[in-house]
Amino acid sequence: MSTLAHDDHHDHKPTGLKRWFFSTNHKDIGSLYLIFALTMFFVGGAMAMIIRAELFQPGLQFVDPQFYNSMVTVHALIMIFGAVMPAGVGLANWMIPLMIGAPDMALPRMNNMSFWILPFAFALLLSTLFMEGGGPAGGWTMYPPLVLQTGNAFPFLIFAIHFLGVSSIMGAINIIATVFNMRAPGMTLMKMPLFVWTWVITSFLLIAALPVLAGGVTMLLTDKYFGTSFFDAAGGGDPVLFQHIFWFFGHPEVYILALPAFGIVSQVIPAFSRKPLFGYASMVYATASIAILSFFVWAHHMFTVGLPIKGELFFMYATMLIAVPTGVKVFNWVATMWKGAMTFETPMLFSIAFVILFTIGGFSGLMLGITPVDFQYHDTYFVVAHFHYVLLTGAIFALMSAAYYWLPKWTGYMYDERLGKIHFWLSLISSNVLFFPQHFLGLAGMPRRIPDYNIQFADFNAISSIGGFAYGITQLLFVYIVIKCALGGKKAKPRVWEGAKGLEWTVPSPAPFHTFETPPKLTKEMLEH
């Protein structure tokens, strides 16, 4: 494939700190997001190591229960808002303009602001761990009245969440404006790569869901400091109202984390199967269906609070419905691989593992969605196992797949394939050793969010902790692979992967600082993804 010559012109870029602090370049801001997400992945991961160390044996070992609860709470907030979401936005920043033939994001200065809010928000959140009374410890769901017992950390938590929401909404607005207004001529909506589609739909989810979370936490703030009683029964309020508000945001949030992962896998599987994606249009409609349905299932997180039976039935059936478009997607990924000339480089391995393990997480989700059954599983380790299959072996495996897939395009060098495969196999084995036994713990009745447990749960917890430490150490290998790749190695071609189709593979590797300053002329081959 020919490289577009015009991309090599005017490749000047600012230097020093100014380049990063004042950047309006989508590639630089994408890199900032990705580096920030990786850093937060290790901060949140360190908290997970503390949790697993404490749970290695029954009894209290290393930390006091209050600090343990803080670790559980902040680990979740960091991983969701600090690692998975910024990693997805980083990929969107880097790849969407390249994929649709745009010179940059639609609103570059707002893009800079979206990113630079994040370090301040997380400084606020993490500073609470050093305050008197400790960090927030009521769980990431922040249910009142428990969360209102938080000490000085409380306003910091609330403002951090507001900032994160503002950052994400600005990012979402930018993506929508970029995709709707900046596509190269000929790049119609139904010709866009699926990664772009999943991000457009995710952006609408962000804009519709995050204001609801912001509203909920503002009400928490006024309940604590300004004498309101939104969630205080003594003043005529209702604590269950918060749960409704939180999960009206919280369930779409699950798809905010998962849909970009679907998009990544939909790019990687066709490339390594050397076939176009099976059922492109049905993939787009399935993604949109999942997004719409995600606003009608929130109460399946709160079956045990005492909902009317008709409400429980409605939310149970609505939850079952989501399995239909999700099934369409899994079918299409498998059908794409069917009779393809498959090879198994690291991105493909992570994507195949995603399809299998995300589906396991989906099945345990179906189990939890069955109202009468949920009464046994609710707030047990079964739930912890379920959402870690969806988010770790799901979303994070897809993000790893994306990192390996596009790393040569970002750095200009091939990563070490042998080390990549070692990273994959160690991650696959350790994450299953970590989370699979938690299903058994949950079914046997071990509650979540506790630092100590009955002796009968000891063996599975020990196994789970060993898997946890192994997974944590394995991720250091990923950092080594990325740094090694950034510093040098075999030069990457413009089209890094033989079967990869799309506009991003027409520019040189590494992608020049400025690309598509004049809109590219699209050929059939560029749209064959």
Place this chain on the structure above:
Amino acid sequence: MNNDDISKKNRKLAFLLAIFAISFYLAFVLMHSF
């Protein structure tokens, strides 16, 4: 369409989406206030 027109279009769309998000936020808080 020249660059200025596209910028104008971008800002207009961003403004509309931001207004939507802010009013959704305010509506949610106010709805529960009365």
